[in-house]
Amino acid sequence: MTNPDAQKLRREMIDDVRRKAERDFHDTRYDFVRPLGRRRALVVLVFTLLAAYAVLNYFDYPEFVLPVFLLWGVSLWLIRMSTRGIVDYPDEIVDERMRSVRGQTYRYAFMGACVFMSAYMVFYIANQLMAKQGWVLPTTADQMHDLSFCLFFACMSLPSAIYAWNEKLI
Amino acid sequence: MCRSLRSETGLGARFMVKSLLHEYSINTIFYCMVRKKRSEEAPVYNRLAALRADQGLTRQQVAEAVGVHYQTIGYLERGEYRPSLLLALQISRLFKLPVEAIFSLDPMSSMSEQLFDSKRISS
Numbered sequence: 001m002t003n004p005d006a007q008k009l010r011r012e013m014i015d016d017v018r019r020k021a022e023r024d025f026h027d028t029r030y031d032f033v034r035p036l037g038r039r040r041a042l043v044v045l046v047f048t049l050l051a052a053y054a055v056l057n058y059f060d061y062p063e064f065v066l067p068v069f070l071l072w073g074v075s076l077w078l079i080r081m082s083t084r085g086i087v088d089y090p091d092e093i094v095d096e097r098m099r100s101v102r103g104q105t106y107r108y109a110f111m112g113a114c115v116f117m118s119a120y121m122v123f124y125i126a127n128q129l130m131a132k133q134g135w136v137l138p139t140t141a142d143q144m145h146d147l148s149f150c151l152f153f154a155c156m157s158l159p160s161a162i163y164a165w166n167e168k169l170i
Numbered sequence: 171m172c173r174s175l176r177s178e179t180g181l182g183a184r185f186m187v188k189s190l191l192h193e194y195s196i197n198t199i200f201y202c203m204v205r206k207k208r209s210e211e212a213p214v215y216n217r218l219a220a221l222r223a224d225q226g227l228t229r230q231q232v233a234e235a236v237g238v239h240y241q242t243i244g245y246l247e248r249g250e251y252r253p254s255l256l257l258a259l260q261i262s263r264l265f266k267l268p269v270e271a272i273f274s275l276d277p278m279s280s281m282s283e284q285l286f287d288s289k290r291i292s293s
Contacts, residue, residue, distance in 0.1 A: 025239060095238035097251050168250075169241050 021085075021093045030081040039082050039164040046075045046157055050150060057146035058139075076157050079164045086170075087159045101167060109158040120151050216273045219247040220280075221265050236260040 033042060049072040056064045080087075086098055087105065094102065127139050139147075164170075222232055222243075229247075233240040236257060245251035253261070253273070262269040279287075 095242050096254050096257060097242045097245060098239065169244065 017090065018093060021089050024084045027084065030078070033078050033082040034170050036168060039079065039170075042075055042079050042082065043161045043165050046072060046079060046161060047154070049075060050154055050157070053153075054147060054150040057150070058143050072153070076160070079157075079160050083160055083163050083167070083170055087163050102163065105159055105163045105166065108162050109155075112158050112162070113155040116151055116154055120147065123147070212275070213249050214252045214273055214275065215249065215278050216246065217278055218243070218261065218272060221267070221272065222247075225265070232261075232264065235264050 033039065049068055053065065053068045053072060056068060086094055087102060091099055123139075124144065127144070130136075130138070218232075222229070229240045229243040233243045237260070238257065242251065246253055258269050258273055262272055265272060
């Protein structure tokens with residue numbers, strides 16, 4: 001037993017997504033960032049800015065943090081526009097080739113996220129051990145929080161970045 | 171100190187390292203790096219471009235008729251993507267030809283060569 005209003009709402013939502021996908025797949029406004037070279041340059045820029053954000057946060061340069069973060073946001077948005085948001089659409093909306101490329105993309109993104117997470121864990125455990133031994137604590141809790149935010153942003157950017165890097169024509 | 175360090179790291183770190191090595195062994199990473207690209211694996215040849223040109227269809231029109239993105243038709247024509255059975259059947263239905271007339275595991279001779287051969291045989 002399903003509520004007819006809920007069914008109608010569901011249909012409307014699905015139609016909305018389909019219409020948005022249709023618009024995105026034929027959108028030519030962001031063609032200037034779609035050539036492979038430019039997409040790859042953007043991916044490099046995104047991760048360079050993220051590394052800069054982490055370093056600036058870690059060594060406490062708050063005046064540079066916000067501009068770098070904003071630049072990172074704009075670069076990531078451009079990458080997402082260049083890939084037409086394909087990484088986020090449901091399976092029924094993208095075609096079989098895109099599904100296959102996307103599947104591979106998410107596999108690489110998962111591996112990448114695991115590598116980032118492991119590096120962070122090792123760093124965290126090393127810090128804890130050093131603190132327990134009474135050695136100088138090189139990283140404060142605030143710095144660890146900042147690093148965890150960077151880790152989150154890196155993991156968030158991975159699927160779009162990998163898709164943008166690998167797909168020859170979009 | 172070593173003993174205390176070992177107990178501190180304990181099961182957690184050991185489990186993490188072991189599971190990482192198990193999930194992403196060096197072999198897996200190496201395989202990902204050196205494996206052939208999909209386009210380099212056994213190709214499926216097709217005469218989609220010739221048929222499309224013959225019928226005066228654009229990639230966009232073919233894509234809309236079979237329900238894929240127009241870039242996918244480009245990938246198919248260049249032999250960089252191997253279609254699913256469903257897509258191959260849809261394309262063969264669109265051109266009203268059997269699947270083996272459009273897709274083949276062996277390189278295809280051009281249509282002009284085939285036409286010339288068939289004329290020579292009939293004469």
